[in-house]
Amino acid sequence: MKRYLTLILLLTFMSSIYSQKKELRTAKKDLDKGNFDKAEASINAAESFLSSMDEKQKGDFYLLKSKFYFGDGNPNTENLVSAVENFQKISSISDPKAKEFHYFELLNQLTTQSNNYNNNQQFSDASNSIYKAYEMSNDPYYLYVSASWSVQAKDYEKSLLMYEKLKSLKYTGIEEQFFATNKSTNVEEQFNNKIMRDASVKSKTHNNPVDKKTKSKYPEIIKNIAIIYKLMGETEKALKAITEARAENPNDLDLIIEEANVYFEMGNMEKFKNLLEVATKLDPNNAQLQINLGYLSAEVKDYKAATMYYERAIEINPEYIAAYLALADLILTPEVEINNEMNELISCNRSSCYDRYDELKLEKKKLYSKAIPYIEKALQLDSSNVNVLNAMSQMLSVLDRVKEAKKYRELSESLK
DSSP, X not given: OHHHHHHHHHHHHHXXXXXXXXXXXXXXXXXXXXXXXXXXXXHHHHHTTGGGOOHHHHHHHHHHHHHHHHTTSOOOHHHHHHHXXXXXXXXXXXXXXXXXXXXXXXXXXXXXXXXXXXXXXXHHHHXXXXXXXXXXXXXXXXHHHHHHHHHHTTOHHHHHHHHHHHHHTTOOOOOEEEXXXXXXXXXXXXXXXXXXXXXXXXXXXXXXXXXXXXXXXXXXXXXXXXXXXXXXXXXXXXXXXXXXXXXXXXXXXXXXHHHHHHHHHHTOHHHHHHHHHHHHHHOTTOXXXXXXXXXXXXXXXXXXXXXXXXXXXXXXXXXXXXXXXXXXXXXXXTHHHHHHHHHHHTTOOSHHHHHHHHHHHHHHHHHHHHHHHHHHXXXXXXXXXXXXXHHHHHHHHHTTOHHHHHHHHHHHHHHO
16 A cells, blocks of 8 residues: 555656646747747646746746746836846756856846936936846946936935945956057057957958057946935045045045045035145146146136146147137136226216226237137137137127138138
């Protein structure tokens, strides 16, 4: 009797295994043929045997269920989430290659979907979708993108958690890039990988191979943490985030600049200026730093220092349009007070008022004469700025340089 019961149990067990395999095979065939209704019935039938399956069979089952929800490759959001959730339940599987292929299908669909959301300015959905890609792949790049889109969605608390995670991972996002110059066009071109670049150089279609690295995203991450804390009214935590990062990288130029920007946002101009000066010592040929120091000096009415910084920026980069316009603007600073006084004198009928008005008018002309060469240089480099063209035309008119004023006025009108 005992042997008989054992035999029955064994036969029942064997029958169960056979049924499991049969339903899984049937589901796979139906999915391969695109018969999703039939596949659903087979998957539901197989699910009833789930508790008795071994790990590989369970993995096979969850892969099939993930493929079912993935459908024809363009699932809606709900089905895509279900596909990912079932895929994440796989711990072991009979066919690792099939799992790997489906993994890339899901990852590609998640990134495509999130990009579509982003293009439609549905930033919260974009963030959620790309975060699923991070959960699947554990690739911090997707976490970085998700955090960025959460900022766009103004979901600061969520983005802060992600940026803090990236900070703890010390994520830099630095990538190696491969370039070579096309011999026929003499243009440097980027290749997808080193093998393709080296093959092109070997075939002599390209030369001058160069390896480059992208800029680190770490300073941006720290800056965003600080900005979010500041938006939340926690300025001490904002400064702490950057202080900690700079303690690890005291000479990191990007971090110094980001710390300076935080102080600027906080209205601490002295600290902002000190940090920019530290940055200029580390990178004395950075024209942007020089002009930033110029802006700051002008703001605190240190016009001599501002002039020095603007001129230094031009010395570093003779084609730096903003520096020429900044110098012109600096020269024209007294114009506001001159115009105010001239307007007050209009209603005065005394001869002394007339004399003073003429003096101010002459001073104004002198300012224009001094500023015009810098504006001319800026327009030589870029003549598409309508506001600058109009300002130039007006100043030349005041100086009675009628033909030149007309030229700039006509150029401005042609761009409208």
